[in-house]
Amino acid sequence: MASLLAARHADERQRFPFLQERFEDIEQAEDRLREELEKPYTGGLVTLRDEDVIGYLLYEYRQDVTRGRTVYVGYPSFVIHEDEHPRLARLMYTEAGAEWVRNGYFEHVMDIPVGNDELILEMLEQSFHFEQRFAALSLEHYRAQPGENSLVKMKELVGDEQRILHKMAPWNSLHQAKAPAWKPITQEALDAERDVFAAYEGKEGTRSWVAEQDEVPVAFHLFTPADARHAMTTPDESAVLVQATTNIEMRGQGIGKSIANHSFTQMKNAGYKYVMTDWLTANHLASYFWPKLGFRSYMIRMARTVDARISWADGQ
Template sequence: MAALLATRHQEERRRFPFLQQRFEEVGQAEQRLWEEMRKPYVGGLVTLRDDDVIGYLLYEYRQDVTRGRTVYVGYPSFVMHEDEHPRLARLMYTEVGAEWIRNGYFEHVVDAPVGNDELILELLEQSFRFEQRFAALSLENYRAQPGENSLVKVKELKADEQQMLRKMAPWNSMHQAKAPAWKPITQEALDAERDMLSAYEGKEGTRSWVAEQDDAPVAFHLFTTADARHAMTTPDQAAVLVQAATNIELRGQGIGKSIANHSFTQMKKAGYEYLMTDWYTANHLASYFWPKLGFRSYMIRMARSVDARIAWADGQ
């Protein structure tokens, strides 16, 4: 299994050189797999030809605040031998998916490497959809974007000022409730977003900036040092843009570019070499804005919702 993962990572690095080279070593890949397998509620499938492993699929049962009972398959957890036919992916999914449905888990989520076109195509043909992109920006190559809003002033928040971000927490949800995302705003989701922002208040390695216009906040960026647990998909000296939002009434006025130019420059001065972020693919503004700034997508989250009626309407 570790050899398959190390080989796949080598292939991914040809397309995305910023991924860490050390996981091309079988020992490092094995350690990463053990991290997955030590999680609670984890299962897996290994496919053999004679005594050789030609594919594996690890999965985790979760209770998600939005989806409910969900099966999650992480970035290192679905790998096939490069010489195998891509249809092996759907055969493995068929085998484990039957167990997921029997156990009442109808929401299936897979984090797939963008460089693995064969796996992505097989998942699409099994009714998975694109849901969320994860991307990286090289600060070495970043250049300030033209079109800033001259009326905006950007300031960094002190630790005891970060609680003001909670007041701006609904901005992204309000935007994504509109066309074409049509993502419902639930109280549970809003509470989870505020709780997430609260968790970063005063946390070591966290920095945040607010853009103000006429002394009123109109946008914010929240950063934190990248979590070492995600090192397989995270370069060294990287920070995560955890949350970015602009007042929905003021979008399209260069405010996003203003705060990005300022905060990205400050993060570069602080010694960070890469910024990582993500966005929902149905969010058409984010899907345009972040790649335009130079972010390159290296992983895509794919999801499938199985009609729960199959639990009883199965023809048996």
């Protein structure tokens, strides 16, 4: 299994050199797989030809706040040998998915490398859809974007000042509820967003900025040092842009470019080399804005909701 993962990672690094080189080593890849297997409620299957592993699928049962009972397949957890027909991925999903559905888990989520076109296509044909993109920005190559808004001023939030972010927490949800994302604003989702901000208050290394116009906050960026648990897809000396948004009534005025130019420059000056972030693929503004700034997508989250009626409408 580790040999397959190391080989796939080497291929991915041809396209995305910022990924961690050390996971091309089989022992490092094995350690990463063991981390996955040590998680609670984890299962998996391996496909063999004679004595050789030609594919594996690891999965974790989760209770998600918004999805409910969910099976999650992580970035290192679904690999088939490069010489095998990609349909093997379908066969493995069929085998494992039967167990998931039998146990009442109808939400299936997978994080798949962007470079793995064949696996992505197989999952699309199994009724998965694109849901979220994960991307990296090289601060070394970042160039300030033209079209800034000269009316806004930047302010870094310090200490208790970060609590102002709680008031701006719904801005993203309000935008996502509009066309074409149409993502419902549930109380659970709002509570989860506020919990995110609370978790980062006072956390070492966390930094945030607001853009103000006439002393009124109109946009914000929240950064934190990248978590080592995601080391396989996270370069050294990188930060995560946890949340970033502009007041929905003031978009299209260059405010987003202004705060991006300022905060990215500050993070670069602080010694960071990369900024990592993600966005929902149905969010058409984010899908255009972040790549335009230079973010490169290296991983895509795919999801499928199985019709729960299959638990009783199965022809038996």
